[in-house]
Amino acid sequence: MLVVGGTSDMGRAIAHRHAAAGGALILTARDTARMEPDAQDIRLRYRTEVTVVGFDLLALETHAGLLDGLPALPDIVVCVAGLLGDHTVSRGDPIAAKLVMETNYVAPALLLGLVANRFEARGRGVIVGISSVAGERGRASNYVYGSAKAGFTAFLSGLRARLSRTSVRVVTIKPGFVATRMTAGLKLPPVLTAQPEEVGAAVAAAIRRHKDVVYVRSIWQPIMTIIRHMPETMFKRIKY
């Protein structure tokens, strides 16, 4: 399994879960020195092979090189990269907003697009994209992030449709709120907030059970159904 964004809490949890089942891992990180202690932890815990590869997701020209430079094309590629950003900054600063858009949509989508082509050529593979419930409707309080996730969700959906007649599978994970470094300091309702380990378990289950789209906590399913179906005239007035 290749995990892009392995230094994040979710990335770490997904990697642990996979390694616990005996799987080998390739973890990418911009700063490999920072990744190495996590890699060593996984090796010691699960006695599995863990390779750390230096990679900057935002450097689009390096994407093909990353995939072609691996000893073998992995069976599973998971993209966990994401950046919430500060919405009040993103609203007024195009450079900051662009970084949020690129990190959540442009770069992950383009990388997974290249992965999909290689999987298609080989005839099999599983692509897992960690998107967000925030991508289902633009909220006043985080539409820069939300729109990027919306783009990513749509891209994954399109890839899945394109590859539906092959043995390549595409999984979209919508974690909902997760207690991670990204959300530290935010007031999150406990019932709706998953631990990173739950995301790890959800990814493993989605791969095993051939799922397309997965909410980590099932309570998000009805909530998002309501939110998706709310008329815009009403939606634009509610604060959430």
Next chain:
Amino acid sequence: MKLSGWGRYPCVEVVPEQPRTDTEICAHLACATSLIARGNGRSYGDAALNETCVLDMRRMSRLVAFDEGSGFMVCEAGVLLSDLVALFVPRGWFVPVTPGTRFVTIGGMVAADVHGKNHHVAGSFGDHVYWLDLMLADGGVMRCSSEENVGLFNATLGGMGLTGVILRVAFAMQRIETDLMAQRLLKAATLDEAMDLFESNDASTYSVAWIDCLASGGRLGRSLVTLGEHLPRSALPPTREGRPFADVPRQRLALPVSSPAWVMNQRSVAAFNALYYARGRPGERIVSLVSYFYPLDAIGGWNRLYGRNGFVQYQFVLPKSASREGLRAILDRVAAAGAGSFLAVLKLFGTVRSRAGSLSFPREGYTLALDFPVSAGTFKLLEQLDAIVAAFGGRLYLAKDARSGAAMLAGYDQLDAFRALRERLDPVRHLSSLLSRRLGL
């Protein structure tokens, strides 16, 4: 959010920080005026509480090194013992000393210098620590061991997190041949009998007694004494032939809500105790390691049994020479008050090794742990018990304590050295907890 220890008393309002790296811990030390590190929140009282800043260390949970040949382990302070049990028991390795729950962190085990049922042969957890990395109040990192920074090392074992933030711990794991335990149950009709059993069975690796603290008069101190050994491979039962490590720990049951406080009353506890004592059948049996060491872990959230107000645990140790008289006085007092303690655990500690931390709880003698629901009556009773413990030269276990006064620290003979070290390293008490302020540490 409301944060408390395992006894759910007292509570403070604070949002814990979750550092992932040394650098992040250093940043918190630089900007918070006062902070304390916290592991998995299994100390009972106020040791891991601070209303300004609490460092939840559970994301500092990486294994750093492990030698399959010798059992030499290095890990970050936030690693859970339950993870080590799940990962290493099947490989034939177990911790040298374990507390009664596996849901503790390694850093917490050092900070409380925890003991187990094998104290009389293995000492406390600190006796198996090779070295530790400690971040001091000024952000500097010190490697401490019995060879370098010895004073700091000794003060940190059992130092309740007050010497600095424990970052990494190197310790010895012990080899086990199977994941099973050979357990022997002995019945003691009186306190004297129980104590005699401890003393005549001091060659057993593990020993502990459950004591019926509501029994009085001629039955005072009646107990079930449990002895245990790791089962050698040669003694595997036929059903486990060739499979020395096959235990799959059961699913945990969780107590989802607090039971009403009246559930744990004198009558219900007395009835439970009488039944438990009567049903205890002397003899030998083979049990899994997990159920042997961690019976209460099978019920997640058992701390909710005592109701919303929480409970306090009271654990003391008395010098061995004063133990018979002192224990009798205390059990008399508890039985007379009719205060039912659901858990009452008696254990004989062995002689303390040279390495024992300045504030380490264990010393040679008998230790008894009791718990009581939080109430005005409980606090009054505990003050009476304090007087008895102090009169017999005993001390209280700080990891359990939520309410004693500074005078009770008199039982710690290296207290002055600990305070002097604090004064030198951290004069403004940057590292502090509700406990350290309550006790003037």
